[in-house]
Amino acid sequence: MLILMRDPTLSNRRATxxxxxxxxxxxxxxxxxxxxxxxxxxxxxxxxxxxxxxxLGYTPHASARTMSSGRSGLIGIVGGPADNPFYxxxxxxxxxxxxxxxxxxxxxxxxxGPIESRTADALLQYQVDGCLFSSVELPSKIASVCAAxxxxxxxxxRVARLHSSAVTCDNAIGSAQIAELLVRGGHRQIALVxxxxxxxxxxxxxxxxxxxxxxxxxxxxxxxxxxxTYEGGFAAGQHIAALPAGKRPDAVYAISDIMAFGVLDAFxxxxxxxxxxxxxxxxxxxxxxxxPIHDLTTVEQPLPAMVxxxxxxxxxxxxxxTLTDETVSLRGRLIIRGSTRPVPDxxxxx
Amino acid sequence: MLILMRDPTLSNRRATxxxxxxxxxxxxxxxxxxxxxxxxxxxxxxxxxxxxxxxLGYTPHASARTMSSGRSGLIGIVGGPADNPFYxxxxxxxxxxxxxxxxxxxxxxxxxGPIESRTADALLQYQVDGCLFSSVELPSKIASVCAAxxxxxxxxxRVARLHSSAVTCDNAIGSAQIAELLVRGGHRQIALVxxxxxxxxxxxxxxxxxxxxxxxxxxxxxxxxxxxTYEGGFAAGQHIAALPAGKRPDAVYAISDIMAFGVLDAFxxxxxxxxxxxxxxxxxxxxxxxxPIHDLTTVEQPLPAMVxxxxxxxxxxxxxxTLTDETVSLRGRLIIRGSTRPVPDxxxxx
DNA sequence: ATGCGTTGCGCAAATGTTTGCCCATTCGGC
DNA sequence: GCCGAATGGGCAAACATTTGCGCAACGCAT
Numbered sequence: 001m002l003i004l005m006r007d008p009t010l011s012n013r014r015a016t017x018x019x020x021x022x023x024x025x026x027x028x029x030x031x032x033x034x035x036x037x038x039x040x041x042x043x044x045x046x047x048x049x050x051x052x053x054x055x056l057g058y059t060p061h062a063s064a065r066t067m068s069s070g071r072s073g074l075i076g077i078v079g080g081p082a083d084n085p086f087y088x089x090x091x092x093x094x095x096x097x098x099x100x101x102x103x104x105x106x107x108x109x110x111x112x113g114p115i116e117s118r119t120a121d122a123l124l125q126y127q128v129d130g131c132l133f134s135s136v137e138l139p140s141k142i143a144s145v146c147a148a149x150x151x152x153x154x155x156x157x158r159v160a161r162l163h164s165s166a167v168t169c170d171n172a173i174g175s176a177q178i179a180e181l182l183v184r185g186g187h188r189q190i191a192l193v194x195x196x197x198x199x200x201x202x203x204x205x206x207x208x209x210x211x212x213x214x215x216x217x218x219x220x221x222x223x224x225x226x227x228x229t230y231e232g233g234f235a236a237g238q239h240i241a242a243l244p245a246g247k248r249p250d251a252v253y254a255i256s257d258i259m260a261f262g263v264l265d266a267f268x269x270x271x272x273x274x275x276x277x278x279x280x281x282x283x284x285x286x287x288x289x290x291x292p293i294h295d296l297t298t299v300e301q302p303l304p305a306m307v308x309x310x311x312x313x314x315x316x317x318x319x320x321x322t323l324t325d326e327t328v329s330l331r332g333r334l335i336i337r338g339s340t341r342p343v344p345d346x347x348x349x350x
Numbered sequence: 351m352l353i354l355m356r357d358p359t360l361s362n363r364r365a366t367x368x369x370x371x372x373x374x375x376x377x378x379x380x381x382x383x384x385x386x387x388x389x390x391x392x393x394x395x396x397x398x399x400x401x402x403x404x405x406l407g408y409t410p411h412a413s414a415r416t417m418s419s420g421r422s423g424l425i426g427i428v429g430g431p432a433d434n435p436f437y438x439x440x441x442x443x444x445x446x447x448x449x450x451x452x453x454x455x456x457x458x459x460x461x462x463g464p465i466e467s468r469t470a471d472a473l474l475q476y477q478v479d480g481c482l483f484s485s486v487e488l489p490s491k492i493a494s495v496c497a498a499x500x501x502x503x504x505x506x507x508r509v510a511r512l513h514s515s516a517v518t519c520d521n522a523i524g525s526a527q528i529a530e531l532l533v534r535g536g537h538r539q540i541a542l543v544x545x546x547x548x549x550x551x552x553x554x555x556x557x558x559x560x561x562x563x564x565x566x567x568x569x570x571x572x573x574x575x576x577x578x579t580y581e582g583g584f585a586a587g588q589h590i591a592a593l594p595a596g597k598r599p600d601a602v603y604a605i606s607d608i609m610a611f612g613v614l615d616a617f618x619x620x621x622x623x624x625x626x627x628x629x630x631x632x633x634x635x636x637x638x639x640x641x642p643i644h645d646l647t648t649v650e651q652p653l654p655a656m657v658x659x660x661x662x663x664x665x666x667x668x669x670x671x672t673l674t675d676e677t678v679s680l681r682g683r684l685i686i687r688g689s690t691r692p693v694p695d696x697x698x699x700x
Numbered sequence: 701a702t703g704c705g706t707t708g709c710g711c712a713a714a715t716g717t718t719t720g721c722c723c724a725t726t727c728g729g730c
Numbered sequence: 731g732c733c734g735a736a737t738g739g740g741c742a743a744a745c746a747t748t749t750g751c752g753c754a755a756c757g758c759a760t
Contacts, residue, residue, distance in 0.1 A: 014474075014499075016745095016746055016747085017746065017747065017748095018746075018747095026709070026710085027709065027710045027711075028710095028746085028747075028748095029709080029710065029711080029712095029747090029748075029749075030708085030709055030710075032746095032747065032748060032749085033709090033748090033749090036748095039708090039709090039749095040706085040707055040708055040709080041707095041708070041709080042707080042708060042709090045708080045709085059471060059474045059475055060475055060746085060747080061417075061475065061477070061745085061746050061747070062413075062475040062476045062477070063412075063413035063414075063416035063417050063422065063476070063477060063745085063746080063747090064413075064417055064715090064745070064746030064747040064748085065746080065747055065748075066413035066715090066747090067411075067413050067414055067417060067714085067715040067716070067717095067745090067746080067747070067748085068714070068715055068746080068747045068748040068749080069715090069747075069748055069749085070715085070748095072413065077457075082435075082438050082439055082441075082442040083435075083637065083638075085432075085433075088432050088438050089432055091432075091460070092432040092460050092461050095457055095459065095460045095461070096461075099459070099468075099469055102468075104456055104457070104458075104472050104476065105456070105457040106454055106455070106456060106457075107427075107445055107454070107455040107456075107457050108454075109445065109449070110441070110442050110445045111442050111445070111446075118449075118452075119449055121409060122454050124364070124409045125409055125410055125411065125412040126412045126413070126454065127411070127412070127413060149364075230638075230641070234641075234642070265641065265642070265643035268618075268643065269642060269643060287433065288433075288580075291580070291584075291615065292584070292615070292619060293615035293618065293619060366715095366716055366717085367716065367717060367718095368716075368717095376739070376740085377739070377740045377741075378716085378717075378718095378740095379717090379718075379719075379739080379740065379741080379742095380738085380739055380740075381717095382716095382717060382718060382719085383718090383719090383739085386718095389719095389738090389739090390736085390737055390738055390739075391738070391739075392737085392738060392739090395738080395739085410716085410717080411715085411716050411717070413715085413716080413717095414715070414716030414717040414718085414745090415716080415717055415718075416717090416745090417715090417716080417717070417718090417744085417745040417746070417747095418716080418717045418718040418719080418744070418745055419717075419718055419719085419745090420718095420745080
């Protein structure tokens with residue numbers, strides 16, 4: 001009777017380090033060290049093992065690595081609301097850079113709404129090496145879980161009080177630049193569309209803008225809450241447009257582009273000419289701000305640099321858990337477009 | 351000399367199944383079976399172990415589970431371009447539902463651009479249980495990797511030729527509904543803003559629309575390529591607006607909302623009144639289409655249901671690898687708004 | 701020839717969970 | 731009082747990798 005047996009060397013199971021070690025005639029530990037380029041391995045052996053790995057289509061097994069090393073190569077990320085293009089851009093930039101650095105993203109949560117505890121558990125279950133938060137307030141549950149397990153946390157576009165580093169745009173300076181632009185453009189009746197949420201970003205932009213105005217002997221004639229949404233900005237715009245011409249501002253600063261879009265659209269529907277009757281400025285510099293229909297003056301956040309620095313902070317803290325929290329703020333770039341009146345000569349030279 | 355020793359029962363290391371087993375006086379295997387609710391375990395023991403797990407803050411170790419069971423609880427996802435809100439909505443809905451089902455998302459790639467092989471490796475390295483693709487053409491590298499390793503693949507909003515199931519909206523019917531609406535609205539000079547990419551979605555919408563027109567004895571007077579982007583739609587809109595009034599269409603169907611927005615904005619900048627001079631319709635039903643500034647007639651894709659069915663297909667194939675590929679198409683919902691002329695009475699009754 | 705440092709590699713433990721198989725006890729039916 | 735089945739749980743292997751330690755061999759200087 002003929003018994004069919006599989007040649008174990010031709011097994012269709014995926015190649016492991018043990019497979020390679022047998023094939024190369026060395027110990028598994030040698031293969032491990034050879035593949036990761038460290039340890040004292042002769043050049044020939046290293047080359048031989050590398051060749052073998054390619055031939056046999058070896059792929060490291062992330063879970064096994066996680067088990068024995070304690071590092072998963074995973075970073076957890078929590079993204080912002082779907083309707084704000086800034087967070088979409090941020091997410092995409094993050095995907096790119098995380099992958100470029102040889103890590104992977106475990107998507108924990110996205111959008112508004114509370115992060116449930118079962119979602120937070122993912123951080124522990126998958127041994128996430130680090131965590132990137134944008135937008136949401138850092139929930140205390142997550143913060144304590146991360147702190148208790150030595151998982152470094154970096155926030156992007158917001159600073160938190162506890163257990164986390166942060167990378168932001170320099171919101172105060174950016175907002176002051178907008179204020180300067182408006183004031184030098186001759187505007188005196190200025191409305192501010194802000195947000196009442198307690199986010200550091202909103203507060204800084206509000207304060208930076210208001211402070212510049214005060215130093216110029218001015219103050220916002222109107223402060224509206226746009227709730228950080230398009231709809232909020234739209235409502236604010238409707239409110240402003242409905243004011244009698246004498247009491248109407250001649251410039252509006254919305255502290256985020258998404259609200260500025262709402263303001264612009266409300267003005268347009270109300271028949272207000274943005275170029276002529278009214279200046280509008282935003283903050284974030286999302287790609288949509290450059291569309292001809294908006295042509296919005298704004299401060300562009302340096303997204304690639306911000307994500308890069310955030311990952312730098314994260315990786316440094318993965319290697320050295322004792323590093324203290326650090327906050328980095330990067331200067332944004334003022335982009336002057338048609339939504340603010342033509343720039344006086346003395347400013348375009350700067 | 352006093353030697354400080356840690357009480358091993360008070361160890362600050364995280365609780366494992368072994369910790370629990372010692373505490374409960376049973377074998378680790380019993381704990382494992384008790385916690386997952388299967389196996390023959392007495393009710394008291396199950397309760398006791400459950401209580402203990404809560405007390406000690408036990409969290410399962412995903413990597414260990416992956417190692418021994420071969421299942422990771424991870425699904426890989428590849429998202430679409432950042433500038434199209436449809437894909438952002440899709441991503442967010444997917445995050446919600448995946449988490450609700452007790453799984454996690456490994457973000458493989460997002461946006462346009464090719465998926466490099468090192469990115470595809472994540473599928474193997476992390477033992478992804480299944481894969482969800484949207485937008486991108488399924489790269490053959492990924493397809494073969496998934497096929498070779500028995501990783502089921504489901505595409506959303508696109509069907510692929512090989513190795514994958516799919517969930518889509520019924521693009522042909524939806525487009526025919528748009529066509530019907532336009533024709534019944536009295537439009538005869540109709541332009542189609544389509545996309546020349548070979549995506550099944552684009553082809554179906556194009557074909558469904560054109561076929562209906564043909565059956566009505568009509569044909570699109572103009573076919574433009576909008577490249578599935580806002581900018582492409584905008585350019586198409588400019589082109590149309592620039593036509594002499596006699597040769598200009600009186601209705602435009604853009605096969606995705608993002609292009610329709612471009613068309614609308616181009617018209618607006620050109621001074622064309624959408625209500626009066628021109629009807630415009632889109633497809634996708636992204637939230638932005640309901641904004642007053644656009645007020646766009648469109649076909650809403652049933653996103654929650656689509657994601658739900660996609661995950662159903664995926665999970666079924668995780669359990670039974672022999673299931674054959676399956677394509678599900680769900681009916682969209684026609685949303686009639688102001689961008690098309692007021693509906694005749696006989697249609698509003700339907 | 702001795703001592704010492706370095707190079708190159710092997711040994712084996714450890715990581716936490718799952719799962720097939722086995723064993724003891726109990727129970728019900730006859 | 732016996733048999734078969736059901737119940738409750740234990741044993742141990744297996745999963746793939748990392749890493750501290752050990753050890754032999756070799757080179758080089760004394």
